[in-house]
Amino acid sequence: MKILLPFDGSTMALDAVRFAIRMAGDGLTTQVVLVNVQEPASLYELMVAHDPQVIQQASAAAGAHILQAAQQLLDAAGLPYETEVASGDPAHTLVDILENYGCDLVVMGASGTSALRSALLGSVSNEVLHAAGVPVMIVKSTDQDNVDIAE
Template sequence: MYRIMIAVDGSELALDAVRHGVALVRRGLQAQLILAHVQEEASLYELATKDADMIAAASVEAGQHLMASAIALIEAAGLPFETEVGLGEAAPTLVDMAERSGSDLLLIGARGMGSLRSALLGSVSQAVVHLSPVPVTIVKHPEPVEVLDDAEDDE
Protein backbone atom coordinates (compact mmCIF):
# COMPACT_ATOMS: atom_id res chain seq x y z
CA MET A 1 0.00 0.00 0.00
CA TYR A 2 1.26 3.46 -0.92
CA ARG A 3 1.95 5.98 1.79
CA ILE A 4 1.11 9.55 0.76
CA MET A 5 2.30 12.43 2.93
CA ILE A 6 0.31 15.65 2.55
CA ALA A 7 1.85 18.93 3.74
CA VAL A 8 -0.71 20.88 5.77
CA ASP A 9 -0.32 24.42 7.10
CA GLY A 10 -3.92 25.43 7.78
CA SER A 11 -4.30 27.26 4.45
CA GLU A 12 -6.87 26.71 1.71
CA LEU A 13 -3.97 25.81 -0.60
CA ALA A 14 -3.01 22.95 1.69
CA LEU A 15 -6.63 21.77 1.70
CA ASP A 16 -6.40 21.56 -2.11
CA ALA A 17 -3.60 19.02 -1.62
CA VAL A 18 -5.73 17.12 0.91
CA ARG A 19 -8.67 17.05 -1.51
CA HIS A 20 -6.34 15.73 -4.21
CA GLY A 21 -5.11 12.95 -1.93
CA VAL A 22 -8.68 12.02 -1.00
CA ALA A 23 -9.64 11.96 -4.71
CA LEU A 24 -6.73 9.63 -5.52
CA VAL A 25 -7.87 7.16 -2.86
CA ARG A 26 -11.53 7.44 -3.89
CA ARG A 27 -10.51 6.64 -7.47
CA GLY A 28 -9.03 3.36 -6.31
CA LEU A 29 -5.44 4.05 -5.29
CA GLN A 30 -4.64 1.86 -2.29
CA ALA A 31 -2.93 4.40 -0.03
CA GLN A 32 -2.48 5.46 3.57
CA LEU A 33 -2.68 9.26 3.97
CA ILE A 34 -0.34 11.05 6.37
CA LEU A 35 -1.03 14.68 7.24
CA ALA A 36 2.20 16.50 8.05
CA HIS A 37 2.67 19.95 9.54
CA VAL A 38 5.93 21.73 10.31
CA GLN A 39 6.21 24.31 13.07
CA GLU A 40 9.14 26.71 13.28
CA GLU A 41 11.53 25.91 16.07
CA ALA A 42 11.61 28.18 19.09
CA SER A 43 13.97 31.14 18.96
CA LEU A 44 17.08 31.26 21.12
CA TYR A 45 15.34 33.89 23.27
CA GLU A 46 12.30 31.66 23.80
CA LEU A 47 14.50 28.72 24.72
CA ALA A 48 16.49 30.83 27.18
CA THR A 49 13.44 32.29 28.92
CA LYS A 50 10.92 29.42 28.84
CA ASP A 51 10.77 25.71 29.53
CA ALA A 52 11.83 23.81 26.38
CA ASP A 53 9.32 20.98 27.00
CA MET A 54 6.51 23.51 27.37
CA ILE A 55 7.52 25.19 24.08
CA ALA A 56 7.65 21.84 22.25
CA ALA A 57 4.23 20.84 23.62
CA ALA A 58 2.76 24.19 22.54
CA SER A 59 4.23 23.75 19.05
CA VAL A 60 2.71 20.28 18.69
CA GLU A 61 -0.65 21.57 19.94
CA ALA A 62 -0.54 24.47 17.46
CA GLY A 63 0.30 22.05 14.65
CA GLN A 64 -2.64 19.82 15.56
CA HIS A 65 -4.91 22.89 15.59
CA LEU A 66 -3.73 23.93 12.10
CA MET A 67 -4.46 20.42 10.80
CA ALA A 68 -8.06 20.39 12.09
CA SER A 69 -9.74 21.30 8.79
CA ALA A 70 -7.61 18.77 6.87
CA ILE A 71 -8.46 16.09 9.42
CA ALA A 72 -12.15 16.95 9.06
CA LEU A 73 -11.96 16.51 5.26
CA ILE A 74 -10.37 13.07 5.54
CA GLU A 75 -12.69 11.95 8.32
CA ALA A 76 -15.71 13.07 6.25
CA ALA A 77 -14.39 10.88 3.43
CA GLY A 78 -14.15 7.97 5.87
CA LEU A 79 -10.47 7.32 5.10
CA PRO A 80 -7.78 6.11 7.49
CA PHE A 81 -4.94 8.57 8.13
CA GLU A 82 -2.05 9.46 10.40
CA THR A 83 -0.78 12.85 11.54
CA GLU A 84 2.74 14.09 12.17
CA VAL A 85 4.02 17.40 13.48
CA GLY A 86 7.66 18.33 12.96
CA LEU A 87 9.78 21.19 14.21
CA GLY A 88 12.22 23.05 11.98
CA GLU A 89 12.54 24.69 8.59
CA ALA A 90 9.55 23.69 6.44
CA ALA A 91 11.07 22.08 3.33
CA PRO A 92 13.89 20.00 4.81
CA THR A 93 11.74 18.95 7.76
CA LEU A 94 8.91 17.81 5.45
CA VAL A 95 11.40 15.79 3.41
CA ASP A 96 12.84 14.21 6.58
CA MET A 97 9.33 13.38 7.78
CA ALA A 98 8.47 11.78 4.41
CA GLU A 99 11.62 9.65 4.53
CA ARG A 100 11.13 8.58 8.16
CA SER A 101 7.50 7.62 7.57
CA GLY A 102 8.31 5.58 4.46
CA SER A 103 6.18 7.80 2.23
CA ASP A 104 6.06 6.98 -1.47
CA LEU A 105 4.69 10.38 -2.53
CA LEU A 106 4.49 13.87 -1.07
CA LEU A 107 1.59 16.22 -1.92
CA ILE A 108 1.95 19.94 -1.33
CA GLY A 109 -0.20 22.93 -2.22
CA ALA A 110 1.23 25.81 -4.24
CA ARG A 111 0.47 29.49 -4.43
CA GLY A 112 0.99 29.59 -8.19
CA MET A 113 2.90 32.88 -8.04
CA GLY A 114 4.70 32.41 -11.34
CA SER A 115 8.37 31.72 -11.92
CA LEU A 116 9.86 35.21 -11.48
CA ARG A 117 8.08 36.13 -8.25
CA SER A 118 8.63 32.62 -6.88
CA ALA A 119 12.35 32.76 -7.69
CA LEU A 120 12.68 36.06 -5.84
CA LEU A 121 10.66 35.04 -2.80
CA GLY A 122 11.57 31.38 -2.60
CA SER A 123 9.03 28.61 -2.41
CA VAL A 124 8.56 25.78 0.05
CA SER A 125 7.07 23.59 -2.68
CA GLN A 126 10.05 24.19 -4.97
CA ALA A 127 12.50 23.47 -2.16
CA VAL A 128 10.66 20.23 -1.35
CA VAL A 129 10.86 19.17 -5.01
CA HIS A 130 14.60 19.89 -5.00
CA LEU A 131 15.32 18.06 -1.72
CA SER A 132 12.92 15.12 -1.84
CA PRO A 133 14.07 11.63 -2.80
CA VAL A 134 10.41 10.64 -3.31
CA PRO A 135 8.10 12.02 -6.01
CA VAL A 136 6.39 15.31 -5.18
CA THR A 137 3.07 16.45 -6.61
CA ILE A 138 2.43 20.17 -6.41
CA VAL A 139 -1.31 20.82 -6.31
CA LYS A 140 -2.18 24.23 -7.72
CA HIS A 141 -5.15 26.16 -6.43
CA PRO A 142 -7.92 26.18 -9.05
CA GLU A 143 -8.57 29.47 -10.78
CA PRO A 144 -11.93 31.00 -9.86
CA VAL A 145 -14.53 30.67 -12.59
CA GLU A 146 -16.43 33.86 -13.36
CA VAL A 147 -20.18 33.30 -13.42
CA LEU A 148 -22.45 35.76 -15.18
CA ASP A 149 -25.52 37.10 -13.39
CA ASP A 150 -28.91 36.32 -14.94
CA ALA A 151 -29.39 40.10 -15.25
CA GLU A 152 -26.24 40.33 -17.37
CA ASP A 153 -27.48 37.49 -19.58
CA ASP A 154 -30.67 39.42 -20.39
CA GLU A 155 -28.81 42.46 -21.72
Protein backbone atom coordinates in the same frame (compact mmCIF):
# COMPACT_ATOMS: atom_id res chain seq x y z
CA MET B 1 0.43 4.10 -2.10
CA LYS B 2 1.61 6.01 0.96
CA ILE B 3 1.23 9.76 0.49
CA LEU B 4 2.97 12.44 2.53
CA LEU B 5 0.49 15.29 2.90
CA PRO B 6 2.09 18.38 4.45
CA PHE B 7 -0.55 20.64 5.96
CA ASP B 8 -0.08 24.21 7.21
CA GLY B 9 -3.75 25.21 7.35
CA SER B 10 -3.61 27.33 4.17
CA THR B 11 -6.18 27.20 1.40
CA MET B 12 -3.57 25.63 -0.88
CA ALA B 13 -2.93 22.89 1.68
CA LEU B 14 -6.69 22.19 1.89
CA ASP B 15 -6.75 21.93 -1.91
CA ALA B 16 -3.94 19.35 -1.70
CA VAL B 17 -5.93 17.32 0.85
CA ARG B 18 -8.99 17.42 -1.41
CA PHE B 19 -6.88 16.31 -4.36
CA ALA B 20 -5.45 13.35 -2.41
CA ILE B 21 -9.01 12.39 -1.43
CA ARG B 22 -10.05 12.62 -5.07
CA MET B 23 -7.19 10.32 -6.12
CA ALA B 24 -8.34 7.78 -3.54
CA GLY B 25 -11.91 8.16 -4.76
CA ASP B 26 -10.71 7.44 -8.30
CA GLY B 27 -9.39 4.07 -7.14
CA LEU B 28 -5.85 4.70 -5.86
CA THR B 29 -5.27 2.60 -2.75
CA THR B 30 -4.07 5.28 -0.39
CA GLN B 31 -2.56 5.69 3.06
CA VAL B 32 -1.86 9.23 4.19
CA VAL B 33 0.79 10.66 6.47
CA LEU B 34 -0.61 14.05 7.46
CA VAL B 35 2.13 16.34 8.74
CA ASN B 36 2.44 19.81 10.18
CA VAL B 37 5.90 21.28 10.69
CA GLN B 38 6.27 24.08 13.20
CA GLU B 39 9.20 26.43 12.75
CA PRO B 40 11.69 26.38 15.64
CA ALA B 41 11.26 28.91 18.43
CA SER B 42 12.95 32.24 17.99
CA LEU B 43 15.55 33.49 20.43
CA TYR B 44 12.97 35.95 21.77
CA GLU B 45 10.48 33.15 22.44
CA LEU B 46 13.14 31.14 24.23
CA MET B 47 14.09 34.14 26.39
CA VAL B 48 10.49 34.97 27.30
CA ALA B 49 9.34 31.41 27.99
CA HIS B 50 12.34 30.46 30.17
CA ASP B 51 11.33 26.83 29.70
CA PRO B 52 11.89 25.06 26.36
CA GLN B 53 9.30 22.45 27.32
CA VAL B 54 6.57 25.13 27.40
CA ILE B 55 7.49 26.13 23.86
CA GLN B 56 7.48 22.50 22.70
CA GLN B 57 4.04 21.94 24.23
CA ALA B 58 2.66 25.12 22.65
CA SER B 59 4.15 24.16 19.29
CA ALA B 60 2.69 20.65 19.45
CA ALA B 61 -0.73 22.02 20.43
CA ALA B 62 -0.65 24.57 17.60
CA GLY B 63 0.30 21.88 15.07
CA ALA B 64 -2.44 19.53 16.29
CA HIS B 65 -4.97 22.36 16.03
CA ILE B 66 -3.89 23.18 12.47
CA LEU B 67 -4.25 19.53 11.41
CA GLN B 68 -7.90 19.36 12.52
CA ALA B 69 -9.34 20.76 9.27
CA ALA B 70 -7.45 18.19 7.19
CA GLN B 71 -8.38 15.38 9.59
CA GLN B 72 -12.06 16.26 9.24
CA LEU B 73 -11.81 15.98 5.44
CA LEU B 74 -9.92 12.68 5.62
CA ASP B 75 -12.35 11.26 8.21
CA ALA B 76 -15.34 12.24 6.07
CA ALA B 77 -13.74 10.50 3.08
CA GLY B 78 -12.95 7.40 5.14
CA LEU B 79 -9.24 7.53 4.32
CA PRO B 80 -6.76 5.98 6.76
CA TYR B 81 -4.08 8.36 7.96
CA GLU B 82 -1.34 8.89 10.49
CA THR B 83 -0.46 12.31 11.86
CA GLU B 84 2.75 13.93 12.97
CA VAL B 85 3.57 17.37 14.28
CA ALA B 86 7.26 18.12 13.96
CA SER B 87 9.50 21.10 14.54
CA GLY B 88 12.33 22.36 12.38
CA ASP B 89 13.08 23.74 8.97
CA PRO B 90 9.89 22.79 7.06
CA ALA B 91 11.44 21.46 3.84
CA HIS B 92 14.20 19.44 5.47
CA THR B 93 11.87 18.12 8.15
CA LEU B 94 9.33 17.04 5.52
CA VAL B 95 12.00 15.15 3.57
CA ASP B 96 13.11 13.40 6.77
CA ILE B 97 9.51 12.42 7.58
CA LEU B 98 8.99 11.26 4.01
CA GLU B 99 11.93 8.89 4.35
CA ASN B 100 11.03 7.74 7.88
CA TYR B 101 7.50 6.76 6.88
CA GLY B 102 8.53 5.25 3.52
CA CYS B 103 6.16 7.45 1.53
CA ASP B 104 5.83 6.95 -2.22
CA LEU B 105 4.50 10.39 -3.15
CA VAL B 106 4.20 13.92 -1.76
CA VAL B 107 1.03 15.92 -2.44
CA MET B 108 1.27 19.52 -1.30
CA GLY B 109 0.06 23.03 -2.01
CA ALA B 110 2.13 25.37 -4.14
CA SER B 111 2.44 27.96 -1.42
CA GLY B 112 1.64 28.11 2.22
CA THR B 113 1.45 30.60 5.04
CA SER B 114 5.05 31.79 5.13
CA ALA B 115 5.11 34.44 2.40
CA LEU B 116 8.23 36.23 3.68
CA ARG B 117 10.16 32.98 3.89
CA SER B 118 9.03 32.04 0.37
CA ALA B 119 10.15 35.37 -1.02
CA LEU B 120 13.56 35.23 0.61
CA LEU B 121 14.52 31.58 0.49
CA GLY B 122 12.26 29.91 -2.04
CA SER B 123 9.06 28.11 -1.23
CA VAL B 124 8.88 24.99 0.88
CA SER B 125 7.20 23.17 -1.99
CA ASN B 126 10.09 24.09 -4.30
CA GLU B 127 12.65 22.88 -1.75
CA VAL B 128 10.79 19.59 -1.20
CA LEU B 129 10.41 19.14 -4.97
CA HIS B 130 14.18 19.27 -5.38
CA ALA B 131 15.16 17.30 -2.25
CA ALA B 132 12.62 14.47 -2.20
CA GLY B 133 13.58 11.10 -3.60
CA VAL B 134 9.99 10.40 -4.69
CA PRO B 135 7.55 12.15 -7.03
CA VAL B 136 6.12 15.42 -5.72
CA MET B 137 2.68 16.57 -6.84
CA ILE B 138 2.17 20.28 -6.34
CA VAL B 139 -1.44 21.45 -6.29
CA LYS B 140 -1.34 24.96 -7.70
CA SER B 141 -4.89 26.27 -7.42
CA THR B 142 -8.40 25.49 -6.28
CA ASP B 143 -8.98 24.00 -9.74
CA GLN B 144 -8.21 20.44 -8.65
CA ASP B 145 -7.28 19.44 -12.18
CA ASN B 146 -4.41 21.93 -12.20
CA VAL B 147 -1.36 20.11 -10.77
CA ASP B 148 2.27 19.55 -11.64
CA ILE B 149 3.92 16.19 -11.18
CA ALA B 150 7.68 16.04 -10.98
CA GLU B 151 10.36 13.57 -9.95
